[in-house]
Amino acid sequence: MPACSRTPLEEEVLEAIRPTPLQLKLLGSLYRLLESKLSSCARLHGLDAVVEAEGSYAKGTLTRDKWELDVFLLVRGASREWIASQGERLLRECLEGLPVEARYAEHPYVTVRVMGMEADVVIAPLVSKPGEGGTGVERTPFHTRWVRRALRGNPCLADDIRLFKSFLKGIGAYGAEVRVGGFSGLLAEILVVYHGGFRRLIEAASRWRPGVYVDPLGIGDEELLRRRYPESPIIVPDPVDPGRNAAASVTRRKLASLVLAANAYLEAPCRLYYHPYSTLEPPPYRPDPRRILAVELRGDYSGLARDALWGRLSRMASWLSRGLSRAGFGILRWEVWTDESSRALIALELESPELPALELAEGPPAWEPARALRFTAKRAGESMPVAIDDEGRLKALRPRRHTTARSAAEHLLGSGQAPLPRGTASARVVEPGDPGLGEAVRLLAEATPRWPYCLAR
Amino acid sequence: MPACSRTPLEEEVLEAIRPTPLQLKLLGSLYRLLESKLSSCARLHGLDAVVEAEGSYAKGTLTRDKWELDVFLLVRGASREWIASQGERLLRECLEGLPVEARYAEHPYVTVRVMGMEADVVIAPLVSKPGEGGTGVERTPFHTRWVRRALRGNPCLADDIRLFKSFLKGIGAYGAEVRVGGFSGLLAEILVVYHGGFRRLIEAASRWRPGVYVDPLGIGDEELLRRRYPESPIIVPDPVDPGRNAAASVTRRKLASLVLAANAYLEAPCRLYYHPYSTLEPPPYRPDPRRILAVELRGDYSGLARDALWGRLSRMASWLSRGLSRAGFGILRWEVWTDESSRALIALELESPELPALELAEGPPAWEPARALRFTAKRAGESMPVAIDDEGRLKALRPRRHTTARSAAEHLLGSGQAPLPRGTASARVVEPGDPGLGEAVRLLAEATPRWPYCLAR
Numbered sequence: 001m002p003a004c005s006r007t008p009l010e011e012e013v014l015e016a017i018r019p020t021p022l023q024l025k026l027l028g029s030l031y032r033l034l035e036s037k038l039s040s041c042a043r044l045h046g047l048d049a050v051v052e053a054e055g056s057y058a059k060g061t062l063t064r065d066k067w068e069l070d071v072f073l074l075v076r077g078a079s080r081e082w083i084a085s086q087g088e089r090l091l092r093e094c095l096e097g098l099p100v101e102a103r104y105a106e107h108p109y110v111t112v113r114v115m116g117m118e119a120d121v122v123i124a125p126l127v128s129k130p131g132e133g134g135t136g137v138e139r140t141p142f143h144t145r146w147v148r149r150a151l152r153g154n155p156c157l158a159d160d161i162r163l164f165k166s167f168l169k170g171i172g173a174y175g176a177e178v179r180v181g182g183f184s185g186l187l188a189e190i191l192v193v194y195h196g197g198f199r200r201l202i203e204a205a206s207r208w209r210p211g212v213y214v215d216p217l218g219i220g221d222e223e224l225l226r227r228r229y230p231e232s233p234i235i236v237p238d239p240v241d242p243g244r245n246a247a248a249s250v251t252r253r254k255l256a257s258l259v260l261a262a263n264a265y266l267e268a269p270c271r272l273y274y275h276p277y278s279t280l281e282p283p284p285y286r287p288d289p290r291r292i293l294a295v296e297l298r299g300d301y302s303g304l305a306r307d308a309l310w311g312r313l314s315r316m317a318s319w320l321s322r323g324l325s326r327a328g329f330g331i332l333r334w335e336v337w338t339d340e341s342s343r344a345l346i347a348l349e350l351e352s353p354e355l356p357a358l359e360l361a362e363g364p365p366a367w368e369p370a371r372a373l374r375f376t377a378k379r380a381g382e383s384m385p386v387a388i389d390d391e392g393r394l395k396a397l398r399p400r401r402h403t404t405a406r407s408a409a410e411h412l413l414g415s416g417q418a419p420l421p422r423g424t425a426s427a428r429v430v431e432p433g434d435p436g437l438g439e440a441v442r443l444l445a446e447a448t449p450r451w452p453y454c455l456a457r
Numbered sequence: 458m459p460a461c462s463r464t465p466l467e468e469e470v471l472e473a474i475r476p477t478p479l480q481l482k483l484l485g486s487l488y489r490l491l492e493s494k495l496s497s498c499a500r501l502h503g504l505d506a507v508v509e510a511e512g513s514y515a516k517g518t519l520t521r522d523k524w525e526l527d528v529f530l531l532v533r534g535a536s537r538e539w540i541a542s543q544g545e546r547l548l549r550e551c552l553e554g555l556p557v558e559a560r561y562a563e564h565p566y567v568t569v570r571v572m573g574m575e576a577d578v579v580i581a582p583l584v585s586k587p588g589e590g591g592t593g594v595e596r597t598p599f600h601t602r603w604v605r606r607a608l609r610g611n612p613c614l615a616d617d618i619r620l621f622k623s624f625l626k627g628i629g630a631y632g633a634e635v636r637v638g639g640f641s642g643l644l645a646e647i648l649v650v651y652h653g654g655f656r657r658l659i660e661a662a663s664r665w666r667p668g669v670y671v672d673p674l675g676i677g678d679e680e681l682l683r684r685r686y687p688e689s690p691i692i693v694p695d696p697v698d699p700g701r702n703a704a705a706s707v708t709r710r711k712l713a714s715l716v717l718a719a720n721a722y723l724e725a726p727c728r729l730y731y732h733p734y735s736t737l738e739p740p741p742y743r744p745d746p747r748r749i750l751a752v753e754l755r756g757d758y759s760g761l762a763r764d765a766l767w768g769r770l771s772r773m774a775s776w777l778s779r780g781l782s783r784a785g786f787g788i789l790r791w792e793v794w795t796d797e798s799s800r801a802l803i804a805l806e807l808e809s810p811e812l813p814a815l816e817l818a819e820g821p822p823a824w825e826p827a828r829a830l831r832f833t834a835k836r837a838g839e840s841m842p843v844a845i846d847d848e849g850r851l852k853a854l855r856p857r858r859h860t861t862a863r864s865a866a867e868h869l870l871g872s873g874q875a876p877l878p879r880g881t882a883s884a885r886v887v888e889p890g891d892p893g894l895g896e897a898v899r900l901l902a903e904a905t906p907r908w909p910y911c912l913a914r
Contacts, residue, residue, distance in 0.1 A: 206826065208824070209824035210824070210849065233849075251847070252847060252848060252849045253845050253846065253847050253848075253849060255823075255849065256822065256823035256824070256845045256849030256850075257823070257845055259823045259824055259826075259849075260823040260826075260829055260830075260833065260845070260851070263826040263829065263830055264830060264833065267830060284840065285840060285841065285842045287842075291815075318847065330816075330817035331817075332817060332842070332844050332852055332853070332854050333842075333844035333846075333852070349844075349854075351813060351815060351816060351817040351854065352813035352815070356808060356809035358748075358808060358809070359787075359808065360787035360788075360789060360808040365713065366712075366713035366714070366716045366717040367665070367666035367667070367713070367716055369663060369664075369716075369717075369720040372717055372720065373717075373720055373721060373724060373912065376717065376721065376909045376912055377909070377912035377913055379909065380909040380910045380912050380913035381913040383741065383742060384742065385742045385744075385789070385790075385806075385905045385906075386906070386909055387789050387790035387806075388710050388713045388714055388717070389710065389790075390708070390709060390710050390775070391709060391710075392667065392690075392709045392710060392712065392713030392716075393713075394717070395789055395790070396789070397789050397806075397808065448842045449842075449843070452833045452834070452836065452837040452843055453837045455830065455833055455834035455837050456834055456837035456838040
């Protein structure tokens with residue numbers, strides 16, 4: 001193996017995150033089992049089909065924490081409609097005898113769990129060009145082939161991809177699902193390949209700002225992509241389908257996490273940026289439960305797609321956070337969690353759970369008579385004084401509507417405006433200091449990034 | 458007397474504020490005594506001099522609360538220098554046998570107090586045109602003559618002037634001294650004359666905004682005046698010296714008081730806008746001493762001009778207020794008081810005297826790496842978490858420097874930056890809730906305008 005441009009820290013991390021021979025052997029056995037079951041079943045049904053491994057396992061970019069396979073059953077001539085109506089039933093039949101789970105999703109797939117390993121088995125049309133099948137998933141085999149070809153030329157890249165994935169996971173930005181809003185495994189691979197290595201990518205990322213367009217190979221049409229993805233803070237043309245943004249899942253917040261962490265890593269590298277080191281020590285900060293407010297939801301969430309449920313929970317948390325801010329309660333951050341079936345939790349970390357009985361209200365200037373008179377009359381009705389500041393603007397103290405975050409949150413929930421996930425039966429405020437806040441405290445503690453402490457050392 | 462355009466309320470107020478016959482008789486006796494003493498004394502010194510009554514008494518615009526005279530000794534051919542060096546001595550000599558006080562001022566004058574009456578006796582050059590003497594006070598006789606002439610034509614105006622002065626005093630905007638920053642008696646007279654009456658003036662004032670130029674008779678050069686008085690929120694050309702702004706003393710805050718009160722009066726007239734009704738009832742609002750912070754100053758202030766001392770106290774209060782605001786303490790308002798010799802008091806009304814131990818800090822966005830890293834490292838050093846909001850901006854909780862207003866105020870006083878009045882020997886913070894806050898509470902209660910409660914009735 002040639003010398004790859006890495007630091008001793010990075011080599012040490014790689015030793016810990018490369019998959020073990022046993023892991024690869026067991027995943028290989030599972031793959032061969034699924035491959036033979038799916039092939040013979042397809043033949044039995046008279047289908048012209050190919051079984052292929054996809055994803056990190058197939059591309060050789062797997063990390064040690066992933067005991068996962070992606071297996072595709074690619075059927076020639078299968079229409080979108082046929083797959084949507086028959087796909088899941090066929091997969092279940094082919095995999096009979098194995099523990100199979102399915103969950104509602106845009107595209108039919110099943111999950112097989114064996115001996116701690118997990119295989120997602122997907123059925124898709126066999127096409128000759130990406131985008132031909134019209135469902136999206138048929139692009140996956142082309143991605144697998146593109147990455148394999150790219151890695152063949154540069155033996156450092158596979159490990160650099162592992163390093164970058166572990167970095168993303170360590171800073172909480174790994175995953176395209178709505179729950180994370182971060183970088184997919186494929187996007188991590190594309191970025192490392194585009195930039196020619198981990199270090200060069202981190203250096204580039206340290207200078208990114210929203211609106212960044214990453215296409216060092218010049219394969220995309222920037223104007224077209226910007227028009228198609230006006231909300232995307234980062235655009236990366238998909239190498240097998242350059243009219244598509246491979247970074248469409250990345251939120252502004254997670255782009256900011258990467259930019260900040262990249263800068264910090266260049267200044268103060270340490271193991272805490274990398275998963276699993278980021279989780280090995282106990283959280284360095286446990287928020288005081290007296291400053292936490294939670295909302296506990298119960299209901300039936302089994303009928304919702306995962307992304308829809310997490311998306312709705314985030315919307316709900318963001319709505320609550322804005323409402324509490326308007327009521328005067330400073331919000332540091334919020335996190336959401338759900339078991340994806342019957343429970344969900346929104347945890348908010350507050351500046352303070354209580355506010356003084358009176359609040360300073362900024363009124364209009366005296367030279368907006370209609371507003372100024374209304375403001376003055378209201379305060380007089382409350383027996384409170386009106387003052388005029390040096391600029392001629394009215395100021396007053398007024399009784400605060402909600403002096404506790406609990407009261408403000410209950411008022412918001414009772415307003416009938418809360419964007420609750422469909423299926424919610426009850427929503428309960430758990431007030432600051434309540435002994436039942438343990439889960440919310442853990443959720444916030446776990447979400448606190450560890451790596452900033454490398455800067456303070 | 459012709460019918461003047463007034464409401465029954467206004468006629469009722471006038472009954473209470475016109476001077477009484479006894480008051481005019483006593484003031485007349487005092488004037489004649491001073492006139493004869495000054496005239497014979499000037500003759501004795503071989504001076505070519507005239508003695509004149511000036512001010513409200515002379516113009517017939519006096520109100521019942523003013524037992525005051527202005528008497529001018531006008532000396533032909535007297536230079537500015539001669540008056541500055543010899544004026545006060547001469548006045549004292551001429552008024553020997555009467556109780557005379559003097560205080561340092563730009564221009565020499567003495568005050569005679571007899572039987573509850575007060576006469577300011579001023580020495581000035583006798584000139585043929587205002588502005589000729591170069592000291593300012595020699596304009597006064599011209600003002601007296603201008604007002605007397607203007608009132609001759611319209612018998613309603615003198616009472617309308619009384620009404621407007623009483624209105625200004627009732628809303629706390631009467632007086633050109635720095636302590637008030639409001640409208641002088643002369644300015645009140647000019648405005649009523651310019652607008653042709655009280656009601657029309659109030660209607661005009663209800664539409665004023667900063668930058669207003671009031672010259673219905675078209676006597677001034679607007680461009681010149683705006684250039685000369687760039688900071689003045691209101692410009693009113695002086696009828697006897699149109700290059701001068703007769704409203705130069707009016708602050709933005711007091712202009713705002715008049716605009717707001719004028720609008721409120723047109724909507725809900727009542728006696729509380731007028732002095733002395735504004736002071737007859739007990740204050741409708743007494744601030745809670747737990748929300749008051751005061752600074753008590755002691756020293757020797759006898760060497761300072763009145764305006765300089767009050768101006769400095771206001772600067773000091775405003776500086777404290779800004780400093781406390783920066784530390785997170787909301788300030789509704791402040792008031793200052795001094796006995797003008799050895800004590801002064803600054804009283805601030807707070808939203809709350811205490812703040813939570815942690816404060817929410819807004820950091821830079823992640824894409825300003827230098828600032829973002831500094832912010833992150835600092836918070837990590839404090840073992841506090843850094844969060845990134847949806848916009849990519851950093852947020853954090855940090856230990857608050859001052860959790861009590863007392864501590865913040867003491868820190869400010871100890872900084873060596875406080876703009877203390879010259880002569881101050883000690884400055885002491887009286888903390889919220891202290892039993893010694895009685896004077897500060899009274900000061901704030903008295904300064905609370907009563908008239909807004911007319912809007913709430």
